Amino acid sequence: MMNDKRISLAPMIDYTTSDFRYFARLFNPKIYLYTEMISTSAILKGDTDYVLRFNDTEHPVVLQLGGSDPSKMAQCTKIADEYGYDEININVGCPSDKVQHNKIGACLMKEPALVAKMVQAMQNETDKPITVKHRIGIDDMDSYEFMRDFVACVSQAGCTHFIAHARTAWLQGLSPKQNREIPPLRYEDVYRLKQEFPHLFIEINGGIDSLDAIKTHLQYVDGVMVGRAFYHNPMLMSECNKLWGLNTPSQRQILEQLYPYLQQRVSQGANLGTLTRHFLGIFQGLTGARKWRQDLSGKKNLTVAEIQKSANHILEQNNL
Incomplete structure (x- = not known):
């Protein structure tokens, strides 16, 4: 197609x-x-x-x-x-x-x-x-x-x-x-x-x-x-x-690739509390999506470990 x-x-x-x-x-x-x-x-x-x-x-x-x-x-x-x-x-x-x-x-x-x-x-x-x-x-x-x-x-x-x-x-x-x-x-x-x-x-x-x-x-x-x-x-x-006949990556697979990038951005001086607004939609429509948005929004000193902990909680809740 x-x-x-x-x-x-x-x-x-x-x-x-x-x-x-x-x-x-x-x-x-x-x-x-x-x-x-x-x-x-x-x-x-x-x-x-x-x-x-x-x-x-x-x-x-x-x-x-x-x-x-x-x-x-x-x-x-x-x-x-x-x-x-x-x-x-x-x-x-x-x-x-x-x-x-x-x-x-x-x-x-x-x-x-x-x-x-x-x-x-x-x-x-x-x-x-x-x-x-x-x-x-x-x-x-x-x-x-x-x-x-x-x-x-x-x-x-x-x-x-x-x-x-x-x-x-x-x-x-x-x-x-x-x-x-x-x-x-x-x-x-x-x-x-x-x-x-x-x-x-x-x-x-x-x-x-x-x-x-x-x-x-x-x-x-x-x-x-x-x-x-x-x-x-x-x-x-x-x-x-699916339109190209390709596999559809899961939230877990995507996040595993995202974490090293976030670490790199931290090393470049980026503020994760500002940057993570772009990632709030990954759990759209799933149980815990609101908690994920709350965990990542408006935090001055957010760490990659904290992001990973929050994401793992959502993944477990949804058996992903």
Whole structure:
């Protein structure tokens, strides 16, 4: 089933950090992992190595860039290429006020020619794929034709992979969280996009939270991107191994691989009390899951031994 198909972990600010991506990779070797959105200014003016470095185990890993200046996007692409990212994605989907102010995200859907220029400038700096993540529309520009024309214009610049979040983005009046929940999902529009552009790789995103839903979407499009469902219930990533005919690792197997990584992060000066927020979902839906979250949350001086003790208690409770 998975020939020429793929599944991705969506880019999520404050969630898809390198620590969570390392954790995610333990569940599934095939899923494409996306970074948080990283702005061009964070790369060009900030601590470049801090925002771009990642673990070799994360491959395939995609950098999501936020920006609107083709020359700066090209500069960042060249730098990212040296770090070894497998793909670079342009954020044309985020609806927050902050990114709009900097002309980043969903507001760029109104300027497909500018997005096309960014694609071309970035392609000049790398042989890696340049992809675009967008919405199906913005505000009252929410017709299927609006999205179709955007994709048609950008694809002429050489972009062949589009990830469509199947909700309209409301740039005024809704928070980013509300923008993920209130505008209705229109999956059929994304299916239609694939029908009209059969030569393009079309991936769908938005509200997808089960293996059955993933299977259904893969009948109509080339890929499925999942965000918060993977984060809050990471065993769903393990379940997805079935699509490739692979074994599904258990919580115990995953934790045994995680502990050495946590020890390494402690030796690098990381605070486990902060870092472990990314691992709270591993026992989602099981007896003791709440106790696990309590044991790991808000502790200033958490140790790997304490994490292991808490995990063993949950594993025993559930005969895992």
